[in-house]
Amino acid sequence: MLYELNNLKMIYGKRAVLDLPHLSVEAGRIVGLLGPNGAGKTTLLEIFAFLLGPTSGELRFHGKKVDYENNRLRELRRRVVIVQQHPIMFTVTVGKNLEFPLNIRKFPKQKREEVIDELLDLVGMREFKHARAHNLSGGETQRIAIARALACQPEVILFDEPTASVDVENQMTIERIVREINQEKKISVIFTTHDMNQAARLADEIVFLFEGRLAQSTYENIFSGQILPGENGDPYCLVQNTLKLGVNKGNMGPVRIAIDPNAIQVSQTADEPPPPNSFKGRLVQLTEEKNKVRALVDVGVPLSVLISKKELEAMSLGVGSSIWLTCPPESIEII
Template identity: 35%
Template structure:
């Protein structure tokens, strides 16, 4: 099976203090991956990297067969196929429907099709009929499910979920877990991080284990590819500063 992602010699962070140091990682198409490891192992950082939101200091990323160079237009195109849902997601100060419409509009999806996708996505997360609700008036659990629906409506090739089932009520847990198992069967690649060590096995997910910013033994076979040896030298563009501690790749 073809990999959607191949990472080679990725280093993120400065000096000897790397936040992330991944010699090799391949992510195959249509597979459910779980990302485990203690706090501070670099799970969220890896998800940000894969979402093309955080740039590495060095190394090469392939999406499919193409090497990522980090130009703006390229990044925008890639991000339209990869969507990240954070553990504490941000909803725009607007209605639920407009939140979901945001990404659809950017993809040129309009009218009937847009409305259908919105209501379908809300149904999928068990929030049918929530279109007109104001984002600021939702409960914490509802916010997380709307954020998930907002990503699902875009039907991304890769869905990245940061702790989607942490601190969640029982009903929501079942909805999310059902989606995690069913979506890869429709061809979506999902990587989710979790602290629940039984969850990967329960959901039939492959496990990527991390510690101190590095990968521990992965349970999947690494398939060596031609371009591994010829990793090109990339000069990454300057990052966008979002706060003192976090940088956005623009």
């Protein structure tokens, strides 16, 4: 196992940012850490990069327990490198940025230029060698940061949201580079993303994180709400003061809920009176997703629903159509 962690906790103040009973990552693969903002993805990645030590619990690297007490972390750091979400360039030229890791590793001077040129070719940025690294765009910076990370000749590269701040063209390039790094250079890759499609495209394995814990799948349609007692005793969850969602169980008070987009039912009309948990909304966006279609429906709050293509055709829905959504209580999970 490349990484193995047991009962790992990371606590800032009183908040547990990470609480992971067990997680293992195999070497040689591309692993995606998927989760919304604040899930603890970056923190976990920095722990994998040996930049942060956990508050408690153990991390094993190639089966060996990481010792945070002694000053041995630099040896480990030299085998793993992280490319941050907004990578920062030293205020020297692109070439000098790439030379930094080589210089630190006392790489023979006469071979440096050759390595730097090769890496710049890999990311398609040879002509930027003498450019000032600070003047690059977001996507270009990201690509140079990848080349700089590769100059460390690591076993593992960790990418934090590799395409969060770049345009579509650069996004494609970066994903291609990540695949090449893994397949041709045999470097293990772990990356974080909040984009399910990217995770599916790129990763051999996906780990779902939510609020510092491992989740079965990624939560969608996440809302903050309040569970209140209903008139007839059945509790309901009030979201944004507009949506009243009947729930099966739950303690009174503020909660966070997630509504499974696969479990929401769609219809064009509703019985009178409408069944519980049914809301009329306006279809505002349709996107293809694998063999299904994702519909974004505004019912006072935006709800994301996955429907089959057949269903969509049968109902002849288009953007702007008004439709009814029914969220069965079992589609609502309190998280």
